[in-house]
Amino acid sequence: MGLRFYNTLSRSIEPFTPAVPGRVSMYTCGPTIWNYAHIGNFRTFLFEDLLRRWLEARGLRVFHVMNLTDVDDRIIKEAGARGLPIREFTEPFARAFFEDRDFLRIRPAHAYPRATDFIAEMIRLVEGLLAKGVAYQGDDRSVYFAIQRFPAYGQLSQLDRRSLKAGASGRVSTDEYDKENAQDFVLWKAARPEDEAVAAAWDAPFGRGRPGWHLECSAMALALLAREGLGEVLDIHAGGVDLIFPHHEDEIAQSCAFTGASHFARVWLHGEFLNVRGTKMSKRFGNITTPRDLKADGVDAGALRLLMFQTHYRQKLDLTDEALAAAREGSRRLGEFDGRLRRATRRTAGTPNAWAEWAGRVAGDVSEALDDDLNAPRAIATLFDAVRDGNRLLDQGLPPGDGEVAEWVRALEVLDVLPSGGGGTTVSHGAGAAAEGAPSDTPPTEPEASENWARAWAAARLTAKGRRDFKEADRIRDLLKAAGWSVRDNKDGTVEVRRV
RNA sequence: GGCGCCGUAGCCAAGUGGUAAGGCAGAGGUCUGCAAAACCUCCAUCACCGGUUCGACUCCGGUCGGCGCCUCCA
Numbered sequence: 142m143g144l145r146f147y148n149t150l151s152r153s154i155e156p157f158t159p160a161v162p163g164r165v166s167m168y169t170c171g172p173t174i175w176n177y178a179h180i181g182n183f184r185t186f187l188f189e190d191l192l193r194r195w196l197e198a199r200g201l202r203v204f205h206v207m208n209l210t211d212v213d214d215r216i217i218k219e220a221g222a223r224g225l226p227i228r229e230f231t232e233p234f235a236r237a238f239f240e241d242r243d244f245l246r247i248r249p250a251h252a253y254p255r256a257t258d259f260i261a262e263m264i265r266l267v268e269g270l271l272a273k274g275v276a277y278q279g280d281d282r283s284v285y286f287a288i289q290r291f292p293a294y295g296q297l298s299q300l301d302r303r304s305l306k307a308g309a310s311g312r313v314s315t316d317e318y319d320k321e322n323a324q325d326f327v328l329w330k331a332a333r334p335e336d337e338a339v340a341a342a343w344d345a346p347f348g349r350g351r352p353g354w355h356l357e358c359s360a361m362a363l364a365l366l367a368r369e370g371l372g373e374v375l376d377i378h379a380g381g382v383d384l385i386f387p388h389h390e391d392e393i394a395q396s397c398a399f400t401g402a403s404h405f406a407r408v409w410l411h412g413e414f415l416n417v418r419g420t421k422m423s424k425r426f427g428n429i430t431t432p433r434d435l436k437a438d439g440v441d442a443g444a445l446r447l448l449m450f451q452t453h454y455r456q457k458l459d460l461t462d463e464a465l466a467a468a469r470e471g472s473r474r475l476g477e478f479d480g481r482l483r484r485a486t487r488r489t490a491g492t493p494n495a496w497a498e499w500a501g502r503v504a505g506d507v508s509e510a511l512d513d514d515l516n517a518p519r520a521i522a523t524l525f526d527a528v529r530d531g532n533r534l535l536d537q538g539l540p541p542g543d544g545e546v547a548e549w550v551r552a553l554e555v556l557d558v559l560p561s562g563g564g565g566t567t568v569s570h571g572a573g574a575a576a577e578g579a580p581s582d583t584p585p586t587e588p589e590a591s592e593n594w595a596r597a598w599a600a601a602r603l604t605a606k607g608r609r610d611f612k613e614a615d616r617i618r619d620l621l622k623a624a625g626w627s628v629r630d631n632k633d634g635t636v637e638v639r640r641v
Numbered sequence: 642g643g644c645g646c647c648g649u650a651g652c653c654a655a656g657u658g659g660u661a662a663g664g665c666a667g668a669g670g671u672c673u674g675c676a677a678a679a680c681c682u683c684c685a686u687c688a689c690c691g692g693u694u695c696g697a698c699u700c701c702g703g704u705c706g707g708c709g710c711c712u713c714c715a
Contacts, residue, residue: 152645170715178715185715213713298710299644326712354713381715382646388713412715413646419707423714451654451664457647457708464653467665474664477678510655518655522663532679611674618676629677637677 144199144512146377147455149385149409150297154514157408159376164202166371167193168362168406170380170388171207171253174234175215179429180445180460181415181422183245185381187446188412188454188515190247192379194555195511206365207250208358209235211257212351217341226340228257241432245442246557252365256357263352263360264345266399267328271347275398277321282331282348285320291394297409298386326391327353355391359405363396378406382413412454419459430460443476444469447558450517471525476559478528482549487540495534500545503527507552520556527552565639566592567631568599570607584624595626599636602628 144157159165169189172178178186189207196203210216211231220230235255242249256263267284270276275290288294320327332342332349341351352360363373380389389409396405414421417428435445448468452458503523510519527549534541553559580597598617605613618628621638629637 172715173713182715188715215713300711324712383710383714386710386712391712414709414715416708421709421714425714447664448653453655455646456654459653461652463665467653470666471664474678481679516655518664519662522655525663529680536680606674609674615675627677630673631678632673
C-alpha cells in the first residue's frame with residue numbers, strides 16, 4: 142500500500158510523496174533551551190527520530206532541520222534573574238539537550254539553527270510582510286500579523302469551526318495586547334529595558350526589538366530550504382500536538398503570506414503528549430522527569446525507546462514505573478534473542494526454508510506496520526513474534542544464514558530498542574581464573590576489577606560444578622548475586638555472568 | 642463556552658463490520674543438580690444505553706468517565 146501518514150491538515154491518512162523524488166525536507170520544532178528538556182518533550186523528538194529513520198530506511202534522502210529556540214519570554218526572564226546575556230544563559234541547556242539526545246539514541250538532525258543566528262532572515266521576512274500589507278505596526282511599535290488579511294488562516298487548527306475564548310488557557314492575560322484584532326499575533330516585539338539587559342534586542346528598519354516565537358521557524362525553514370535547493374515548501378513539518386495552535390497555524394500564515402505558496406508544509410505530523418497520572422507532563426504542573434533523571438536511576442535508553450514506541454505516536458502515553466519495568470524486561474528479551482541469533486549465524490547459503498520464511502515475515506510485517514502511519518506498536522509486536530519463532534528454530538538447532546539475520550538487524554535498526562552495552566561475559570572451562578588463587582568474597586569497586594572478580598568466581602563455579610560440589614556452586618552464585626551479578630549456566634557448559 | 646482526542650484482560654497496548662495482535666505480570670508444564678534463559682499451555686468479549694445491520698468491539702445517536710488545545714507549552 143505504500144507509505145502513508147496522518148496529515149493534521151486534512152485530518153486523514155494520506156499517501157506520502159515527497160515533492161522532489163527521493164528527497165524529503167523535514168522540519169521539526171525543537172526545544173526552547175531555557176531549561177532541561179523533559180521526557181515529554183523527548184517523546185515528540187523520539188517519534189520524529191522514528192519518522193526520520195523510517196524515511197531513510199525506505200531509501201529516501203532526508204534533510205532534517207530542528208530549531209533551537211534561544212530567545213523567548215522565559216529565557217529573558219531567567220537570564221535577567223541571573224544577570225547573564227541570553228546566549229550565555231542558553232548555551233549550557235543546548236549542550237544538555239544534545240547530551241540527552243545522544244543518550245536516547247536520537248539521530249542528529251542535519252542542522253540545529255538557533256533563532257538568534259537568523260535575525261537578519263527574520264527581519265527580511267517581517268519587511269516582506271509589512272510590504273505586502275499583511276503586517277502592521279502597533280502603537281507599542283511591535284509588529285503584528287493581521288490574520289483577517291490572510292483568508293486561509295485557521296486551516297490547520299480548523300479555526301473556522303471553533304470559537305476562541307480569549308484567555309481561556311489562563312496562561313496569558315488578555316489585556317496585554319496592543320493589536321487590531323485579538324487573534325493577531327506578534328512578529329516582532331519592540332525592545333524593552335529587560336530585553337536590552339540580556340542582549341535580547343536587535344536593530345531593525347521597523348524598530349529595535351526581538352522576534353516573536355513563530356517567526357524563527359518560518360525564517361529558518363525557508364532559509365535552509367533555499368540553501369539546499371529544495372524550494373519553499375517543506376515536505377514534512379512535525380511537532381507536538383500543542384503546537385497545532387497557535388504556533389503552526391501562525392507559521393503557515395506568515396510563511397504563505399510571504400512566499401505566496403499555498404503550503405508551508407505539505408504534511409503536518411503531530412505527536413501526542415506523554416502524561417503522568419493522566420495529565421500532561423509539563424514544567425508548570427511540576428510533574429516532569431528528564432532523561433538525565435532516568436539515566437541516573439539506571440533506566441536504559443533501549444527500554445525507554447521501547448516504551449515510547451509501544452504506544453502509537455498519536456495516542457497519549459502515561460509514564461509509570463510499571464510500564465518502564467515492563468519495557469525494560471521486553472528490551473532485555475529482545476536483546477537476549479539478538480545475541481543468540483548472531484552467535485548462531487552461519488555464513489552459508491542454502492539456509493533452512495523456515496528461516497527464509499521467518500526473515501520474510503519480519504521484513505514484510507515491520508515494513509507494512511511502519512508504512513501505515515508509523516505503527517510502531519504493530520512493528521514491535523512483529524519483533525516479539527519473531528523472537529518466539531526464532532527461538533523455537535534455534536531450539537531445534539537450525540542456524541539462520543546471514544541474509545536472514547540481516548533482515549532482523551535492518552528491522553531493529555529503525556526502532557533501536559535493544560538494551561545498551563553491558564552484556565555479560567562468558568567463562569568456559571580452563572579460563573585460567575584460578576591462577577591467582579581464590580578471589581576474595583568482596584568485590585572490588587572499580588568496574589574493570591569487578592568484572593575480573595566476577596569472571597574469576599564464575600570460573601570457580603564451573604570448577605565446583607565439575608566436581609559436583611553443588612553447595613559451593615550455589616554459594617558462589619549467591620555471592621555474585623549479592624554483588625549485583627546474575628549467573629547463568631549455558632547448555633554448552635559455559636557460565637555467563639552479567640551485571641544486573 | 643468552542644474544537645478535538647480517548648475509555649480493549651491485573652498493568653501497558655494494537656486492531657477489524659463477521660465473533661479480539663503484542664508486551665509485562667501471574668498459573669501450570671518441558672529442559673536443568675538447583676536456578677536462569679528459552680519453549681509449550683492457560684488467562685478479555687472490547688465503559689454504559691439505544692439504533693443501523695444477517696452480523697458491531699469496530700458505523701450512528703446519547704450517557705458517564707478521563708484528557709488536550711483555545712496566543713508564545715513537545
